[in-house]
Amino acid sequence: MDLDAVADELYALAPGDFSAARDKRVKAARAAGDRDLAEQIRRLRRPTLAAWASNLLVREQPDETERLLQLGEALRQAHQNLDGAQLRKLSAQQHQLTFTLARQAGQLTAQAGQRISDDVRQEVQDTLHAALADPEAAEHVAEGRLTKPLSAPAGFPTSFPQPPQAPAPRRATRPPDEVADLNAARTRRREQQERLERARQHVADAQRELHDREGELAAVEEEQRRAEEEQHRAEQRVAELSPELQDAERDQQRAQDAARKAHDRTRDADQAAREARSRAKDTAAYARKLAEQTQHQA
Known part of the structure; x- marks a missing residue:
């Protein structure tokens, strides 16, 4: 382990994972007996x-x-x-x-x-x-x-300036009508320039909006990809467990049948035991009665 390898590893991580990974590397360097390297790693700063x-x-x-x-x-x-x-x-x-x-x-x-x-x-x-x-x-x-x-x-x-332009030659004084036309032309150019600046601003706003939407799209696509992977893993798990589930259901059915039969046998045995108990009781009473009669006759 050297400082360059550790730095490359740490600065490839997201900022939230940086500090824990750095501290882990510091402990590893200390455990290896390289205190100088441990101190160099400790000084690495978390990136913004x-x-x-x-x-x-x-x-x-x-x-x-x-x-x-x-x-x-x-x-x-x-x-x-x-x-x-x-x-x-x-x-x-x-x-x-x-x-x-x-x-x-x-x-x-x-x-x-x-x-x-x-x-x-x-x-x-x-x-x-x-x-x-x-x-x-x-x-x-x-x-x-x-x-x-x-x-x-x-x-x-x-940004860089445009090349210098040669100075315009001096012009003769223009008539008032021509001056008015020139002023109107300048006004139109100024208005066109203002519209151009507004259009450029709209373009910049649209580019920022596109940037945001593309970022959202990338995040949603990544979320979709992860969800589809999770769905695929779940479907594979279901496919793997389906035979076991079918076996378990058959075992459950057999156990239910066995329990029902055992219940029926228990009920019949209980009835037979009650009847035998009653017969034993009647037989014992009859035997006592015969014994008493025999004693009186003697």
């Missing part, structure tokens, strides 16, 4: 829900985790080089990947019997952003032994 969900994601989705780490390297390089075009290209991938992985983490925790809230999912997504921004954070995430969620360092952008 967000940290556990991130660890579970790393363990269950290694390919996606590797994709995240590679994207982080590319983003950090583009940020260092001030490569705006590359930054804008990778920005969309960043948001899509972290959102998708955070949603997958919620599904995995639901399948493991522990649903997480939107706030916890956001902490998972923040942790993934931190892995994109900081190589040291990426290493911690890849280990799968987080005890708390991470945050991206200040100064690392989660």
Whole structure:
């Protein structure tokens, strides 16, 4: 037993099971005489829900985790080089990947019997952003032994500016009618932009709703799977016990028949005993009477 093996085992557990399993490992190390290892194990901290969900994601989705780490390297390089075009290209991938992985983490925790809230999912997504921004954070995430969620360092952008535009040439003074038309056009564009922002908000709300419903669906499907397994086991048990039940019913019927016959024999024997008792009593009285008559004649 070594610390890495124990840590991998413990951080694969749900937070509710962590402390008891850790204490058990501490006792085992002490019993083996390795007090240093026992102390190292004792210092392992129980993960928060967000940290556990991130660890579970790393363990269950290694390919996606590797994709995240590679994207982080590319983003950090583009940020260092001030490569705006590359930054804008990778920005969309960043948001899509972290959102998708955070949603997958919620599904995995639901399948493991522990649903997480939107706030916890956001902490998972923040942790993934931190892995994109900081190589040291990426290493911690890849280990799968987080005890708390991470945050991206200040100064690392989660969105990137558009390329600078050339200044517009100065225009001659416009007539009042043309100015009015321009103002109306600007108003329409502003209203369109407001409608677009509202539509984007509706999309975000719909995505959150979809996320919640998918999490509920995963939990219900897991509950259904367990119920069907339990039903299958019960049906197998019934099939296994059916022959025994039939034998038991036949034994019961035979025992009932035997008991009924024994009851009938007991009743007949009791009647015969009463009759014999009566005859014995009458015979004894008759014998006494004859004895008395014989004495008088003598």
